[in-house]
Amino acid sequence: MLRPAGLWRLCRRPWAARVSAENPGRREITSGVSPRGSTSLRALNIFDRDLKRKQKNWAARQPEPTKFDYLKEEVGSRIADRVYDIPRAFPLALDLGCGRGYIAQYLNKKNSLETEIPTVSVLADEEFLPFRENTFDLVVSSLSLHWVNDLPRALEQIHYILKPDGVFIGAMFGGDTLYELRCSLQLAETEREGGFSPHISPFTAVNDLGHLLGRAGFNTLTVDTDEIQVNYPGMFELMEDLQGMGESNCSWNRKALLHRDTMLAAAAVYREMYRNEDGSVPATYQIYYMIGWKYHESQARPAERGSATVSFGELGKINNLMPQGKKSQ
Amino acid sequence: MSVNGAVGRVRSRLRAFPERLAACGAEAAAYGRCVQASTAPGGSLSKDLCAREFEALRSCFAAAAKKTLERGC
Numbered sequence: 001m002l003r004p005a006g007l008w009r010l011c012r013r014p015w016a017a018r019v020s021a022e023n024p025g026r027r028e029i030t031s032g033v034s035p036r037g038s039t040s041l042r043a044l045n046i047f048d049r050d051l052k053r054k055q056k057n058w059a060a061r062q063p064e065p066t067k068f069d070y071l072k073e074e075v076g077s078r079i080a081d082r083v084y085d086i087p088r089a090f091p092l093a094l095d096l097g098c099g100r101g102y103i104a105q106y107l108n109k110k111n112s113l114e115t116e117i118p119t120v121s122v123l124a125d126e127e128f129l130p131f132r133e134n135t136f137d138l139v140v141s142s143l144s145l146h147w148v149n150d151l152p153r154a155l156e157q158i159h160y161i162l163k164p165d166g167v168f169i170g171a172m173f174g175g176d177t178l179y180e181l182r183c184s185l186q187l188a189e190t191e192r193e194g195g196f197s198p199h200i201s202p203f204t205a206v207n208d209l210g211h212l213l214g215r216a217g218f219n220t221l222t223v224d225t226d227e228i229q230v231n232y233p234g235m236f237e238l239m240e241d242l243q244g245m246g247e248s249n250c251s252w253n254r255k256a257l258l259h260r261d262t263m264l265a266a267a268a269v270y271r272e273m274y275r276n277e278d279g280s281v282p283a284t285y286q287i288y289y290m291i292g293w294k295y296h297e298s299q300a301r302p303a304e305r306g307s308a309t310v311s312f313g314e315l316g317k318i319n320n321l322m323p324q325g326k327k328s329q
Numbered sequence: 330m331s332v333n334g335a336v337g338r339v340r341s342r343l344r345a346f347p348e349r350l351a352a353c354g355a356e357a358a359a360y361g362r363c364v365q366a367s368t369a370p371g372g373s374l375s376k377d378l379c380a381r382e383f384e385a386l387r388s389c390f391a392a393a394a395k396k397t398l399e400r401g402c
Contacts, residue, residue, distance in 0.1 A: 194376035272361020
């Protein structure tokens with residue numbers, strides 16, 4: 001199983017340098033020109049990917065990096081469950097944005113025939129995948145696509161590298177993630193400073209996910225949502241954990257400074273508005289799980305209009321009908 | 330991002346925040362209630378709407394900081 005993580009410096013740097021030279025010190029969303037001849041100027045440049053790489057490297061260098069892995073381990077195990085739901089063997093798989101690898105370990109334990117899945121780590125950029133067409137039977141991605149600037153393009157690339165009848169299983173953060181933190185910071189900043197700036201990344205909406213996957217060419221889409229609530233002693237501990245996970249804000253339009261007064265005010269608001277009975281404060285992580293297939297002739301397609309051989313009125317006798325005729329899928 | 334530089338000093342100061350905030354529970358709750366009241370229908374949040382409560386919170390926080398400094402933490 002190949003596991004790319006982090007950035008591929010060779011491809012990334014010239015483009016990133018050009019963008020920052022044009023906008024020295026300006027904090028606004030810039031729409032960069034999409035590289036490699038995309039059909040439109042739809043590429044957004046929301047996140048500073050170089051900074052994200054530095055943040056993740058910093059987090060990995062901390063004394064105990066694995067103590068912040070609880071969320072990614074949990075989502076990794078749920079993705080592994082979804083892989084197991086598909087009754088197929090996948091000879092070659094890709095874990096996109098794997099970090100320290102949270103999915104492979106769950107696939108190892110349950111599989112009694114082989115104790116170790118051979119893995120190769122590749123340092124690459126999620127937006128510029130260095131693989132050939134029709135390479136992988138399975139692509140999984142757990143909680144890393146929310147830092148991708150051009151998500152439609154990344155999904156198209158995933159579709160490209162999949163074999164026909166290959167499947168993509170992904171998990172992304174949803175719109176309700178950390179809403180308590182976002183609201184507390186917003187209210188505190190408004191009260192203390194008169195305005196507010198976004199401190200939480202924008203997340204993809206669940207409707208848009210379906211459209212994006214469809215546009216990238218995936219069939220038979222499944223999107224479902226899940227909420228994980230983690231309790232923390234207070235807002236500062238939550239922010240420390242987010243930093244330790246390598247999930248600090250890296251948008252171009254982030255404010256450079258969060259005043260101590262504002263932080264104090266936000267912590268007080270957070271505690272008052274959202275605390276649990278035992279005094280801890282909850283933080284919600286909303287996860288969207290998506291499954292998309294690459295087209296293959298063997299896959300089920302909607303039947304032609306007028307080709308029905310049984311009527312819905314006979315639904316009560318379905319047990320008798322099923323062994324007889326063809327099952328219309 | 331050196332441990333001994335400016336960022337390191339800010340981080341070590343930040344780590345003491347939760348303890349000091351715990352010492353000022355009442356003031357924090359008062360400030361929080363004031364802000365939360367402004368989110369109710371009919372209320373509006375403007376700058377320094379809860380300045381009084383925040384000043385109380387800030388002075389309590391500073392007092393707690395002084396106390397921990399005297400304790401030698």
